[in-house]
Amino acid sequence: MSREHLLLHTGEDTIHDPKIEKKNLSPKDKRKNFWFYHKWHIVIVLVVLVFAALLSKDFFNRVNPDYEIGLLTKTSFPEDAVNQLQEALAEKAVDRNNDGQVIVRVNQYVIVPGSGEELTSDGQAASAPAEGSASASSSMEGQEASSQYVDANMQMASMVKFSVDTQDDQSIIFLVAEDSIDYFQNSYHLFAKSDYSSPDMESSDTGDIGIPWEELPYLDGLKLTVQSWDDNYNDIEVDVTDSFRELRVCIRDFEQLSHKDDQATIDYYNDSKELLESLKTK
Known part of the structure; x- marks a missing residue:
């Protein structure tokens, strides 16, 4: 018998026909089959959804402060005390961005004057x-x-953030360590005199730059604390206000602002002046 006759009317091969396979699968096997062919599609979609959710959460929970204040010191200040200071300053501030809340953010810049020369x-x-x-x-x-x-990484990170701050006019008010004011003023010419006028660029005298913490009644009346423990491991509250009394409250020299011709910057500067003025009363 010829080979052609043997193959005649044999029909198509149905052993691997997906339609027949699908008909013969149980519900459990169908789920397994679906997962086998589509698992990577599902994983990719889930990853994209999780990433999008995180971005959305970050966007909607992002805090947009009404004011930013720079804190220029040689050592970092306790976070709890800085948070208390932020809340105290918010009591004197206004809702500049009309979001229903008043937020003052203090940005710490730990910089040892001149230590950049010791960085390789x-x-x-x-x-x-x-x-x-x-x-x-x-x-x-x-x-x-x-x-x-200081730690090289901390020093460099602070210098970069401080540079961005001054270039973008993020902070109009700065709290500067008394033993650092000469360096920052003579190196960067950032700050105005206590009457908000521009200082003589040729002068190295910083005696009239800013206002000492203790000369601002509202600040001088604050009590800033941190939680600690005694020798018996009992929780205690430690007053760290004295560290803040070594600061001088300075305001940027308007003429040295990067965006002094921008109306938004002008408004921010005037609002910051009002905030500083409010600190002169309890």
Whole structure:
């Protein structure tokens, strides 16, 4: 018998016909089959949905402060105390963006004046000069060695954020450590005199720059604390207000603002002046 006759009317191969396979599958097998062919599609869709949800949450929960205030110090201040200060300042501030809440954000910039010179080209801190050496006496003048050399990463991060702040006019008011005011004013010419006028650019005298914390009754009346524990591990409240009394409240020199011709910046500056003026009364 010829080969053609054997194959005649045999019909199509139905062993792997998807339609027949589908008809013969149980509900459980159908679910397994669906997962086998579509699992990566489902995983990708889920990842996209989770990512979109996170972005949406971040967008809708993003806090848009009415004011930002820079805190320029050599060491970081306790976060709890800074949060208390933010809340206290908000009591004197106004809802500038009309979102129904008044928020003042204090941005900490931990910068040791002159320590950038001790940073190597790869961003690592150079070793401190030996105590008593000529280089040590010149760089440590009036300061302790322990505070002069800070973590290189923290120093560089603070410098970058501080630079962005000043370039974008984010903070109009700054709280500056008394022993840092000379460096920042003479290096950057950032701040106005206590009467808001521009200082002499040729003068290195910073005595009339800003207002000492203790001369502002509202600030001087604050009590800023942190939670700690005693030798018996009992919770105690520690008053850290004295650290803040070493600050001077400064306002940016309007003429040195990057966007002084922008109306939004002008309004922000005037509102910041009003906030500073309000601190002169309890």
